[in-house]
Amino acid sequence: MTKSKELVMDQEHQLREQLAIAEQKLLLYETILNSLDVGIQVIDKQETTIVYNSMMAKLEGEDVNNVLGKKLLNTMPYLQAEDSTLITALKLGRPLNDRRQTYITAQNKRVITVNSTTPIYFNNKLVGALEIAKDITFIQMLAEKIIDLQQNLSAQKNALNVAQPFRTRYTFSDIIGNSDTLKTVKVQANRVARSSSNILLYGETGTGKELFAQSIHNASLRKQGPFVAINCAALPEHLLEGLLFGTAKGGFTGALDRPGFFEQAQGGTLLLDEINSMNINLQAKLLRVLQEYSIRRVGATNEIAINVRVISAINVNPFDAIAQKQLREDLYYRLGTVTLHIPPLREHKEDIPIYIDHFIEKYNQSLELDIKKVSATVLDAFYQHSWPGNIRELQHAIEGAMNLVSTEQELQMHHLPALFLSNLLTVSKSLHAANINCTEPTKLIEHRETIEKELICAAFNKSNGNITWAAKSLGLTRQLLQYKLKKYNLK
Structure with missing residues (x-):
């Protein structure tokens, strides 16, 4: 065999190996695409679908083979070009993030998705567009059902001439405790109840922030008005805007006229729990509402005046949340006209x-x-x-x-x-780590202070002297840690 033939055979062998590797990668990519719980679709510059995974087919009630290799609008006659986020991103040449889309499938099924679409460039030339779609149909329907039920309940109570404070149970008499620490914050909360200034409550999980919020409402001049509470961390951000401000019919495909929580709280109090979980962009819209005392429903052009007192709650120090870009500083000053710290147990x-x-x-x-x-x-x-x-x-x-x-x-x-006992065991191990002899008749306060100093020093060293992170790891507020550092002369 000549050297030239050997060279050709070697090249053919290398090409076969490269082809086999490419086929394996292609199979891997197809497996990954079809295992995702989001829909994936890619069209080329001619608007022909070149990628269409099984989840997208399930969302749209289509067969993968009927969509691949065909023009997007030909396979989806119910879709108009101006309503297609894929075609829009292709024409504009820029991303479209978190766009809500509602359409009726070929099986006459209403589907609501949140799409993130981005144009695809190769060698600086636009070659297509990629879309990732998340099905939120069930969540949207559930949210709409909740709003409808709340509206029906309000209407029934009005028809029966029932006074509203509905959805509240607690007053200041329900906040028990004789410590000076708790008494001080109760007195402060009772005083601010008299005004309509916005209030920010901050305290750790389980300290009773909503109990204080309801008590403030029931001690205020708004007690005959509604008290509406919403947990900002419990709802997807793409739904939260519509739930807060309401939606206008025609504002987007499938949208109906629905008042949001601000309108439902008219004349009363709105509690925004875990406000630091709200998307930063939505926080900017909330800031505008607090400045203008009016809201605009999603998709609407007219403004609706509001008369609502906003009480917000946060489970971390608000200044830490600002530093970590979880809370806008300008929004904090609007929300925290009065800021109350609910003390940990x-x-x-x-x-x-x-x-x-x-x-x-x-x-x-x-x-x-x-x-x-x-x-x-x-x-x-x-x-x-x-x-x-x-x-x-x-x-x-x-x-x-x-x-x-x-x-x-x-x-x-x-x-x-069992879990509580396990936590106690962790404390016991800390005693041993601090080299405390529990058989000696030393006062309990001395044991506690020794443990505190050991744990504070360890956290402070681990955080390289960063008080904020040391306080977070210890479960303390920054101010309390600074107090203890001074108390034990550790800094």
């Missing part, structure tokens, strides 16, 4: 016995028990615990323990939930 542990008695009485009634108290060991464990879940965590610990008793009248350590 570890800052008013003297209230623990009061909460224990309250929850025991509550669950004695619902569980038909006769629990009198908790054991001294349990009470001591409660005092030592750091309570990352605050009063809600204490409530769950009591409720869980009472579900495990038989005929006893005293809650013991073995009744406590």
Whole structure:
């Protein structure tokens, strides 16, 4: 065999290997595309579909083979060119992000998607467009159903001449505790209830922010008006705008005239919980509403005047949220005309016995028990615990323990939930890590301070002296950590 033939054979062998690798990659890409829970479609410059995964076919009720290699509008006669985000992105040559699209499939099924579409460039030449579509049909229908139910409830109460505060249960008398820390914030909240200024409540999870919000509403001149609460973290951002401001018929395909939560709270109070979870762009629109005292429904051109007091809640220090780009600084100054800090349970542990008695009485009634108290060991464990879940965590610990008793009248350590006991074990390990001899009759306060100093030093060193991150890792506010650093002379 000549060298030239050998060279040709080597080249052919290399080409076969490259082809095999290319086929494997193609199979891998097709498998990945068809395993995604979002629809993927790509058209070329002639508007012919060249990629169409199985999820997109499922969303649109089409057969993949009937769409691939064909003009987009020919396979989807129900779609107009001006309504197609793919064709629009191709013509404009720029991305279209988070565009809501509603259309009727060939099977007469209403589908609502949120699409992100981007043009594709190769060697600086426009060659096509890629679209990623997320099905939100069920979420949108559920949101619309919730709004309709709220409107029907409001209409029924008005027809029966029932006064509204509906959807509120708590007043300041429901906020129990005798500590100076808690009394101070209750007095402050009661004072600001008299005005219509916006209020920002910040406190850790489980401290009772909504309880304070409802109490402020029920102590205000707006108590006969509605109290509407919305958790900004519980709803997808592409739905939140329509739910807050409402929608106008014709504003987008399939849109109906629906008032949002601002209109539903007219004359009353709107609670925006976890405000730092709201998209930054939507925060800008909220800022405009607070400045102008009017809203514009999505898709509408007219303004609607509003008379609503906004109470917002956040589970982190607002200045930390601003620093981490979770909250606009200008919005904070509009929301936080009055800012109230709801203290964590570890800052008013003297209230623990009061909460224990309250929850025991509550669950004695619902569980038909006769629990009198908790054991001294349990009470001591409660005092030592750091309570990352605050009063809600204490409530769950009591409720869980009472579900495990038989005929006893005293809650013991073995009744406590397993996860809570596990957390106590972590505290016990910290005692050993701090080299504390628990057999010596040293005062409890000295043990606690030793542990605090050890943990604060470890967190401070790990964060390279960054107070914000050290406080976050310890579950403290920045101000409280600074106080403890000064108290223990650690800085």
